[in-house]
Amino acid sequence: MLSVILSGIALGAIYSSVALVYNLTYATSRVLSITAGFTFMIGGVLGAYFIDIAGLPPILGFLATLAAGAVLGLAIEFIAVRRVLGRSDQHLWLLSTLAFSTIIQQIVALTWGTEPRRFPRLFKQDFGGLLDQKYWLPIGAVLLVAAMLELFLRRTIIGKLFVAVSDDTQAAIARGIPVNAVRAASYALAGMVGSLTGFAAGQLTFAYFALGFMLTLNGFIALAIGGLGSTAGALTGGMLLGLLTAFATHFFGGAFQNSISTGLLIILLLARPQGLFGVRGARMV
């Protein structure tokens, strides 16, 4: 049973990290970017590439992956979000970020291949057991990222700018805040968070091009459970979903895994639409 719990928490950490990526992009643009799971996938693929193929030491491979994640985040903001937000109030970002995600997936499939590939072992340790790094790296990474994000948003000027833009974009513009630059920074940070946790979880997920959509969906479910905009909500939602998935598989088998997680989403949205940690917004009349 311990292995089921640990496996569920590790899986939950992955979902939490994607929910955090959603939160970051939503904060400054009110966009739930479909690319969230793809930044994670890119972290695994590029990490494997930099270390296994380019031959970089793990620490340099990690830094290169982070840098690539930031560049990807900026590209998503500039190509798929900024222009769409500038030209329409409709939810066209859903289509533009979906299209961008498909392009990312196809590029990875064509250049990296469609079969899963290994992610290198980052620390010397024998395989197997409950202390295996493949479980603890993603769990540690997401906890660290969540703590740092909270500090960043609450204690730094740039973090406070994120919050200001999130709370009232028009007021932020009126106060001279460079909203476009703040939004670009939040997407770069989101790209780094996704690629960091993708790197940390690479031994569990393998470096695999097809992870993106699955993680985008499950990250969204985690976000809906925890509540949009809340770091604690993203963590709790992801962990709950991961544990529920693990227990559902343990007791009922893999055939019911997805039905149970999406069923949970429907029940929660009916009972508490704002999620566990979300705040019900007042409607202007």
Add this chain to the structure above:
Amino acid sequence: MKDIDRKGLTITRRAVTAAALAMPFVPGKGRAASAEPVKIGWLPSLTGPLATAAIGFDHGVRFGVEETNKAGGIDGRPIELVSRDTGSDPTNAVNLAQQLVFTGKVNFVAGPVNSGESLATVPIIARAGIPNLVTGAVEELINPVKYPLAFRVVNTTTQWISVANDYGIKQLGKKKIAIVGDTTGYGTSSAKLAVDMVKAMGADVVYMVLIDPNKTDLTDEISKARDSGAEALMVWTAASGLAARLLNTRGDLGWNVPIIGHPVLGAPSIQQLLNKPSYWDNTITIGYQSMSFGPDGKLPERTQKLIDAIRPQLGGGPIQFNFWWIALGYDIIQVINYAVRTAKSTDPAEIKKVLNRKKDFPGVFAQYTWTETNHNGVPDSSMAANLANSFKDGCYKLAPR
């Protein structure tokens, strides 16, 4: 990958043009009055999650077309290959199959290369009255009454499972079996079929589980299989990630029971996903006699000949993926060549007559036989149990008997 595909397309177009230009100079040999091409619609999934095998098939098909056209075509008629990438998506496959048979006016359709897409396209191609060479393994794809023009050129799922059961239960003497499938349509139906077939052989299915192919951790499932007292694991999934995780978990738990099952267990892509090379030991993958090294260390003559001929086009080094994919693709063109030459036309009714009575067609992948009541071309004698970790040049060593 893209370069290879593009290159393949260019070669084929050049070959068709060259063959057409050369027609007036091809001596006699019963050339048809007009050099109207034999149009073959080809539906590989060159992109998407099922691309790896399809790219292998594609190499074989294109090589077969090139070779046939260089030799003057089929009775003077060049082959025109109309290839459409399904993207591993059954919906795309349906649209493309309709395009090929209704507007493309192809004479034959080959593929799609996997069962999921084939289940969607076989009825459409049958309704259009076009001969279809089927490369999917699930049983439902072939029915000489419903789909009289569909002829299978690959084994069936039942044949794969029979060989696995025969090896695990009869050869190794294992009587308590755990069966693992994935949650795809293929994995689910194969696992259920495997349960029935294992029981029919007098063994016990002590544990059966379906697993999401992307599930990241299998400790729970493999621990349950071990606790159930299983003496062997039979695995029915085409997902290399899942297969590798099964092998890794068995190894990490130090549970050394044999794993027997789907050919993906021996795929070279598995090797780099393993925690330790030794985790591939005691693993039996189901394969083919034609792709197995004999006791003398040699491959069957026809297989070796095709390997030698196609190797330069694959880069000249060792072949890095399952050679049976290439051999089967190559055989598709040879079967069409034979059928058109014998029927002296591409008329579907005549093609059906020819294939319905073809016995022991000497392909590279198998010796095919079709009859009016059985359109499954690959005989049981073509199947083999291989050592998964013996991959070399696209082929395997036979498992010890």
